[in-house]
Amino acid sequence: MECTTKRPGDECGFMTAKGCTFLGGACFEVVEQCEGCGRIVQREEGRFCAVYPHPAAKWRRGVCNFATHARPEVAKDAAGKKINPLKAAKRAARGRR
Numbered sequence: 204m205e206c207t208t209k210r211p212g213d214e215c216g217f218m219t220a221k222g223c224t225f226l227g228g229a230c231f232e233v234v235e236q237c238e239g240c241g242r243i244v245q246r247e248e249g250r251f252c253a254v255y256p257h258p259a260a261k262w263r264r265g266v267c268n269f270a271t272h273a274r275p276e277v278a279k280d281a282a283g284k285k286i287n288p289l290k291a292a293k294r295a296a297r298g299r300r
């Protein structure tokens with residue numbers, strides 16, 4: 204449904220006939236870590252994320268998984284090869300390295 208609060212006219216899954224159902228009843232503005240992301244939209248009320256209503260929460264546990272300007276760190280071994288976390292866990296459970 205179309206937003207009628209902070210991003211008027213934008214389609215949003217949190218918008219209902221009774222209003223915005225997201226925390227506090229509206230989107231939160233982007234945070235410093237979002238700078239450079241292609242999903243930032245400028246509206247009269249400020250700058251918001253086009254795909255997530257609470258940008259600060261997306262950065263709480265590391266890099267935002269929707270970000271277009273940053274990628275999470277991938278674990279690599281001493282030789283520089285990517286480590287598969289599932290296989291690493293199985294090796295650790297068997298007591299091997």
Ligand code: SF4
Nearest residue numbers: 237240252258267269
């Ligand atoms: S996708 Fe992530 S990094 Fe980009 S604006 Fe939204 S919350 Fe910020």
